Amino acid sequence: MSSKPAIGFAGLGAMGFGMATNLVKQGYAVTGFDVYAPTLEKFKAAGGVPSTSLAESARDKPFYIVMVATAQQAQAALFESPDGGIVSALPKDATLLLCSTVPSAYAQGVEKQLKDVGRDDIFFIDAPVSGGAIRAAQGTLSIMAGASSAAFQKGQWLLEEMSAPKKLFIVEGGIGAGSNMKMAHQVLAAIQILALSEGFGFGARLGLNGKDIREAVIGSEAWSWMFENRSTRTLTEDYFPGASAVTIILKDTSIITSTARLVNFPASLSTIAEQVYFSAVDRGWGANDDAGLVRLWTSEPVANIQSTLSDEDKKAKIDLVISLLTGIHLVAAAESIAFAKHVGLPLAQLYKLAVDAAGGSAMFKSLGPNIIEILEGKGGETSSLNSYLNRLKEAVGAAQSIRSPVYLGSGALNLLVAAGKELTLAELLKLYTVN
Amino acid sequence: MSSKPAIGFAGLGAMGFGMATNLVKQGYAVTGFDVYAPTLEKFKAAGGVPSTSLAESARDKPFYIVMVATAQQAQAALFESPDGGIVSALPKDATLLLCSTVPSAYAQGVEKQLKDVGRDDIFFIDAPVSGGAIRAAQGTLSIMAGASSAAFQKGQWLLEEMSAPKKLFIVEGGIGAGSNMKMAHQVLAAIQILALSEGFGFGARLGLNGKDIREAVIGSEAWSWMFENRSTRTLTEDYFPGASAVTIILKDTSIITSTARLVNFPASLSTIAEQVYFSAVDRGWGANDDAGLVRLWTSEPVANIQSTLSDEDKKAKIDLVISLLTGIHLVAAAESIAFAKHVGLPLAQLYKLAVDAAGGSAMFKSLGPNIIEILEGKGGETSSLNSYLNRLKEAVGAAQSIRSPVYLGSGALNLLVAAGKELTLAELLKLYTVN
Known part of the structure; x- marks a missing residue:
């Protein structure tokens, strides 16, 4: 037994398993709960203590981490399990980390419920993570954590064990x-994941090979982290199951839009993306990698397309794809940061967090600081964005002429058009500022 | 031979055939051109004079009607035919009616081209029609006509031959x-055609039988002409080919969005509808009736769904469908009339035209006059529309919880949310007012 404190852990999925076994490697006695027996076997083999009871996994544990998939599962595990659940079994003054991605209203609901059941002795931290299974297992996740300072005093060391040194973001509020x-970060992810398939799909219908598109987009204004990351899978049709299922980004997208409804924010492009994700689930693609959404546009593998275009024509058509993605990413940056402002987040921190993370894009990087200045009433440049508007118009017009849907591109265009004849960031942001 | 003037006619499709043979019945010598030989045979049998040459069909005809399917076809027939085309063959001071549905910019382009080729002696009338093949054959179409007063003096009688007495709208401009x-009328059609499938599809996923939905919607605030008209086909799966193909409403929708791009108008819901129509064409449904778009939500015939809901539950779920449609139709009314304002149309005339036509809806009827007063700066009521907003939120939230796409409903909701916390028509219309 280690002299380090015992830790309870619920939810040994791809992320949770990596997080829990990393803590085992760091020398902690980790008692892990999961509903799936083979996972518990694997966890035991990795040095963990398996448990088939939530209450047992929590008993005598001064620290507990919940990493189940959804708010519904978290609610069941914390409060509604037949064995009493985690909360009733935790010792006095325990520290509870909720690392699942949940609506903020749910995290606040847990805080209230702890009070209601007489357990406000528990130090509760709202700490969703990001970074994928590999970084989970390395203890180098990004973590975005909100809590009282008392709770951070108790639990920050544990957040640090799981995150990379510069990737632990203590969020005021x-x-x-x-x-x-x-959630604000995932606005970028939700939009930019669909955007890359829209770009490849539109490009395929223009007669472009996916490899040419990838080469041109990376290093251009149309770059996004998601594009660079997912496009390797798009080019190899690595969708079955690939690395990240459609249902995963759909879940995060639904958190965005349900929170938006709750707080009266028009999350326009995120909403469009959600509807398309629903359509993909309807097609039976929910468990497939989200890089396979390109199949909504073409059943032909995009790396196999034999382009018969002249060099000049090819260049012009690649420019259309770049214009499409750039326009979408421009609006995505506005939507993400404006939503963060709407819910009272520190914007500079969002920028720092997202610019080098999965939500990053060339547009977010270049326009983000300006967007923040405008939203914070500190001026900000108001130079014309008409060239982006005009290029997006061209791309959407070209898509129309070949009857290719461009769900996000056409939605982004309507926002840019609505922003006014002389398009500036300030005018665009007004569309996201609800009185 | 009749003593009435000879008329040339190009484009004997479903609409054109009815229009041309109606004129034959009225005693005119009509020379009809079509590219499809069996149609010419049929036209001959109906008393028309068939022609396989555009130039021949126009030679010595003081009146000529073009009723081809698209602007591209009109351009070819008027100016670019190998035989010289219609314009070069028309006699001096002929009257030319373009009855095809085309972008207004194209109609203006024809006027300019007539000048450029030295044929501004021709009296040209921009006169798209509406009402379907049966009314075409009866000579009781709706016609929306724009031209110089000199051209109307020459050609109005012919418009009157083809239209119902109160359905000929001479539009200033x-x-x-x-x-x-x-186009402004078709904004209503483009949105409301998809809306009914969205309503039936969402309802099906809630476990509602389509017959119960139809019964509840007709006579409610969620009524639309399109709903009442199309839903009989939805309930009987009369899609193959049905009465109106997806490609037909798609063509009109693309005229809306391409004009919107040209004149900088954010036709938000029309754009969403267009993307979904593209998706339906991708599924191979382009030639099927648009009432079959419900298949995007369910493969089960909606009239066969065995509802297992309690009466109370059924009523609550039908209310969700009604809230969804009502919210969509509310925004559709705003989008249609605001677009009409944007392009300088007389709004009272649009109201008069659409309220009893295919674009009609209960929301358009009740809110239209108020929308017009606001857009014309004559005040207008500014009572709260928050109940519509809240009901639409409920419907979109319910759709999310069962993973049902609601493309238009979620788009309409974002517009209502963006309009502000205290939702009024005036605030909603500001989103459609581009500076």
Whole structure:
């Protein structure tokens, strides 16, 4: 037995297993709960203590981490398990980390429920994570955490064990602020994941090979982290199951839009993306990698397309794809940061977090600081964005002429058009500023 | 031979055949051109004079009607035919009616081209029609016509031969005004056609039988002409080919969005509808009736769904469908009338035209006059629309919880949310007012 404190852990999925076994490697006695027996076997083999009871996994554990998939599962595990659940079994003054991605309103609901059941002795931290299974297992995740300072005093060391040194973001605002920060980041992810398939799909219908598109986009204004990351799978049709299922980004997208409804924010492009994700689930693609959404546009593998275009024509058509992606990413940056402002997040922190993370894009990087200045009333440049508007118009017009849907591109265009004849960031942001 | 003037006619499709043979019945010598030989045979049998040459069909005809399917076809027939085409063959001072549905910019382009080729002696009328094949054959179409008063003096009698007495709308504004009026009307059609499938599809996933939905919607605030008309086909799966193909409403929708791009108008819901129509064409449904778009939500015939809901539950779920449609139709009314304002159309005329036509809806009827007063700066009521907003939120939230796409409903909701916390028509219309 280690002299380090015992830790309970619920939810040994791809992320949770990596997080829990990393803590085992760091020398902690980790008692892990999961509903799936083979996972518990694997966890035992990795040095963990398996448990088939939530209450047992929590008994005598001064620290507990919840990493189940959804708010519904978290609610069941914390409060509604037949064996009494985690909360009733935790010792006095325990520290509870909710690392699942949940709506901020749910995290705040947990805080209230702890009070209602007489357990406000528990130090609760709202701490969603990001970074994928590999970084989970390395203990180098990004973590966005909100809590009282008392809770951080108790639990920050544990957040540090799981995160990379510069990737632990303590978000001002208490419980809910961590979840909101993750949500604002996921606005970029939700939009930019669909955008890359829209770009490849539109390009395929223009007669472009996916390899040519990838080569041109990376290093251009149309770059996004998601594009670079997912496009390797798009080019190899690595969708079955690939690395990240459609249902995963759909879940995060639904958190964005349900929170948006709750707080009256028009999350326009995120909403469009959600509807398309629903359509993909309807096609039976929910468990497939989200890089395979390109199949909504073409059943032909995009790396196999034999381009018969002249060099000049090819260049012009690649420019259309770049214009499409750039226009979408421009609006995505505005939507993400404006939503963060709407829910009271520190914007500079969102920028720092997202610019080098999965939500990053060339547009977010270049325009983000300006967007923040405008939203914070500190001026900000108001130079014309008409060239982006005109290029997006060209791309959407070209898509129309070949009857290719461009769900996000056409939605982004309508926002840019609505922003006014002389398009500036300030005018675009007004569309996201609800009185 | 009749003593009435000879008329040339190009484009004997479903609509054109009815229009041309109606004129034959009225005693005119009509020379009809079509590319499809069996149609010419049929036209001959109906008493028309068939022609396989555009130039021949126009030679010595003081009146000529073009009723081909698209602007591209019109351009070819008027100016670019190998035999010289219609324009070069028309006699001096002929009257030319373009009855095809085309972008207003194209109608204006024809006016300019007539000048450029030295044929501004021709009296040109921009006169798109609406009403379907049966009314075409009866000579009781709706016609929206724009032209110079000199051209109307020459050609109005012919418009009257083809239209019902109260359904000939002379639109102020010259060439392009007729096409713009039809376009503003089709904003309602483009949105409301998809809306009914969205309503039935969402309802099906809630476990509602389509017959129960139809019964509840007709007579409610969620009524639309399109709903009442199409839903009989939805309930009987009369899609193959049904009465109106997806490609037909798609063509009109693309006229809306391409004109919107040209004149900088954010036609948000029309754009969403267009993307979904593209998806339906991708599924191979282009030639099927648009009432079959419900198959995007369910493969089960909606009239066969065995509802296992309690009466109370059923009522609550039907209310969700009604809230969804009502919210969509509310925004559709705003989008249609605001677009009409944007292109300078007389709004009272649009109201009069659409309220009893295919674009009609209970929301358009009740809110239209108020929308017009606001857009014309004459005040208008500014009572709260928050109940519509809240009901639409409920419907979109319910759709999310069962993973049902609601493309238009979620798009409409974002517009209502963006309009502000205290939702009024005036605030909603600001989103459609581009500076």
